[in-house]
Amino acid sequence: MRDCAVTPDDYAALLAAREAGALSTRVRSLISALGLTSAAQVEELLDAMADWRHGCDPWLSVWGVKFGLDGGLEAGATEEPYACDHTFAGTLTWEPDALVEAVEAVVRRGWRVGTHAYGDRAVRVLLDVYERVLERHPGLPAGTLVMEHGGLAGPEQRARAVALGIPVTLQQPLLHDTAEVELGFWGPERVARLFPARGWLDQGALVAAGSDFPVGRFGAMRSVWGMTTRQTVIGVQGPEHAISYDEAVALHTTQAARLLGEEHLRGSLTPGRLADLTIWDRDPVHCPADALRDLDPTHTLIGGRPVTAAPAGTR
Numbered sequence: 001m002r003d004c005a006v007t008p009d010d011y012a013a014l015l016a017a018r019e020a021g022a023l024s025t026r027v028r029s030l031i032s033a034l035g036l037t038s039a040a041q042v043e044e045l046l047d048a049m050a051d052w053r054h055g056c057d058p059w060l061s062v063w064g065v066k067f068g069l070d071g072g073l074e075a076g077a078t079e080e081p082y083a084c085d086h087t088f089a090g091t092l093t094w095e096p097d098a099l100v101e102a103v104e105a106v107v108r109r110g111w112r113v114g115t116h117a118y119g120d121r122a123v124r125v126l127l128d129v130y131e132r133v134l135e136r137h138p139g140l141p142a143g144t145l146v147m148e149h150g151g152l153a154g155p156e157q158r159a160r161a162v163a164l165g166i167p168v169t170l171q172q173p174l175l176h177d178t179a180e181v182e183l184g185f186w187g188p189e190r191v192a193r194l195f196p197a198r199g200w201l202d203q204g205a206l207v208a209a210g211s212d213f214p215v216g217r218f219g220a221m222r223s224v225w226g227m228t229t230r231q232t233v234i235g236v237q238g239p240e241h242a243i244s245y246d247e248a249v250a251l252h253t254t255q256a257a258r259l260l261g262e263e264h265l266r267g268s269l270t271p272g273r274l275a276d277l278t279i280w281d282r283d284p285v286h287c288p289a290d291a292l293r294d295l296d297p298t299h300t301l302i303g304g305r306p307v308t309a310a311p312a313g314t315r
Helices: 008-019 039-048 096-108 120-136 155-164 172-186 188-193 197-202 220-229 245-252 254-260 289-293
Strands: 002-006 027-032 060-068 112-117 145-149 168-170 207-209 277-279 299-302 305-309
Touching (some): 002 060, 096 112, 197 207, 207 245
Parallel strands (some): 112 145, 145 168
């Protein structure tokens, strides 16, 4: 699990669970800088994180710091005004110069950065910020700077992200569950353009997929189903952005491991990697679409040892 909104108190609880042997999944935490507005505040957060470098603990580690650049579906920063209010185009929560300083503070200490950017204006501003950081720190390891969501990223923005080496995370269950609300805010054309997985892949981006739980409903196959069908609570949206089953599974496994920098440890069932796997009562490859949506594993193994065994239909 790559948890993108972990407070310092949350992480202390995770550490206690790790020490007690109570974790039943591997956790990679992004420590939340949401609500912060200056590099000085971020430096204080980084000071608090100083003791959280645990080396190569396969169970629990801090992946980096999470920023938020705009609102979500209710306040994502867009280039054009909202359909429901032509005087409103969403909200940016950072001044670009201040965000550059804050991101630089993080990378100087050797941490990585994930930044929420949902609307197309936020995506543009974030790419400006990341480009400035990369110019000032040309030796940053690949994957240090990540875009979370990239909801309305258009072809030019996607090409720019790829040229800069910026990976993106997509959350199809978020679109599925909130499409009706977003339709009221943004109108049908923009809702259909959200999370354009086909374009990202065709343009050569490193993409990983997830749920955005608890906003989007959790379930690996629900996410795969959504990426292959583009189905939402108001019907299919943007079918041209659908991808294949194999591609969608890869975004949750091999590509997710690449994003974490752990492809040598996880992501595929091959010798030398951690034996993390799920067992299903039917083959997901051959499930009808509706059955795939609600398919849950019957067992989960971490490191080759069972950690869950649930009756069918439960989590």
